[in-house]
Amino acid sequence: MIEINNVSKNFPGNNKAIDALNLTIPDGKIVGFLGPNGAGKSTTIKMMTGILPLDGGSIVLNGFDIEKNPLKAKKIFGYVPDQPDMFLRLKGIEYLNFIADIFDVSKEVRQERIEILTKQFDIYNALEDYIQTYSHGMRQKVIVTGVLIHDPDIWILDEPLTGLDPKSAYMLKEMMREHANKGNTVFFSSHGLEVVEQLCDEVAIINKGKLLFYGTLQEMREYYHSDKSLEQVFLELTNDE
Numbered sequence: 001m002i003e004i005n006n007v008s009k010n011f012p013g014n015n016k017a018i019d020a021l022n023l024t025i026p027d028g029k030i031v032g033f034l035g036p037n038g039a040g041k042s043t044t045i046k047m048m049t050g051i052l053p054l055d056g057g058s059i060v061l062n063g064f065d066i067e068k069n070p071l072k073a074k075k076i077f078g079y080v081p082d083q084p085d086m087f088l089r090l091k092g093i094e095y096l097n098f099i100a101d102i103f104d105v106s107k108e109v110r111q112e113r114i115e116i117l118t119k120q121f122d123i124y125n126a127l128e129d130y131i132q133t134y135s136h137g138m139r140q141k142v143i144v145t146g147v148l149i150h151d152p153d154i155w156i157l158d159e160p161l162t163g164l165d166p167k168s169a170y171m172l173k174e175m176m177r178e179h180a181n182k183g184n185t186v187f188f189s190s191h192g193l194e195v196v197e198q199l200c201d202e203v204a205i206i207n208k209g210k211l212l213f214y215g216t217l218q219e220m221r222e223y224y225h226s227d228k229s230l231e232q233v234f235l236e237l238t239n240d241e
């Protein structure tokens with residue numbers, strides 16, 4: 001479970017990039033995080049993962065406060081950033097072993113997981129190449145593999161499907177469903193409303209740092225008394241005019 005309690009974030013020139021945000025993401029569900037460009041999705045995710053400090057409030061992951069207990073909190077989640085351009089001077093296999101070392105994954109377990117996952121993602125034959133030479137999608141897949149190697153309870157994914165080919169996107173979606181069905185937490189941001197409609201149990205919609213809606217699609221329809229699609233409701237909710 002992820003508890004976001006009254007969280008705020010200010011940037012120079014953008015006071016209240018996140019404005020008193022409250023959101024509880026339960027176990028056993030896939031929750032989609034939606035909002036227009038600049039709404040505050042990545043900022044929220046960066047605060048959840050300890051990359052950005054909070055200016056107010058708290059974020060608690062399975063009982064561990066990300067600011068008060070960062071090491072314990074960081075052990076229990078896996079994070080896929082929106083920009084996969086990291087560790088470019090490492091080979092794929094070096095990156096995966098580095099992540100497995102940090103999270104104390106045994107040699108046997110890591111070998112097995114790396115082989116299975118990278119074969120499924122079609123990057124097995126590229127593991128000896130430098131990440132610098134990978135395409136955007138391949139970089140994305142090596143980072144997703146790094147998350148799956150240590151099998152964290154909570155998955156936090158910032159636009160994870162962007163740039164993945166259809167087979168890899170399908171596999172990742174299946175993995176997300178399986179992980180949530182085991183009682184774990186899966187939280188991901190997306191601009192793909194169709195994917196969210198198809199995959200998510202619940203959606204959170206933000207704009208200008210404020211939560212506009214949180215609930216199931218059915219609840220959304222009941223709340224707005226309409227049979228409108230997620231796309232129509234999203235556009236109406238986030239329309240500034």
Ligand SMILES: Nc1ncnc2c1ncn2[C@@H]1O[C@H](COP(=O)(O)OP(=O)(O)OP(=O)(O)O)[C@@H](O)[C@H]1O
Binds near residue numbers: 035037038039043044
């Ligand atoms: N480092 C920063 N310095 C100043 N302002 C920032 C910084 N990072 C984010 N912002 C501002 O905070 C707001 C939220 O940005 P954020 O990147 O969280 O949006 P987003 O919902 O992830 O957008 P997108 O869908 O375009 O990725 C924007 O107004 C952005 O300009």
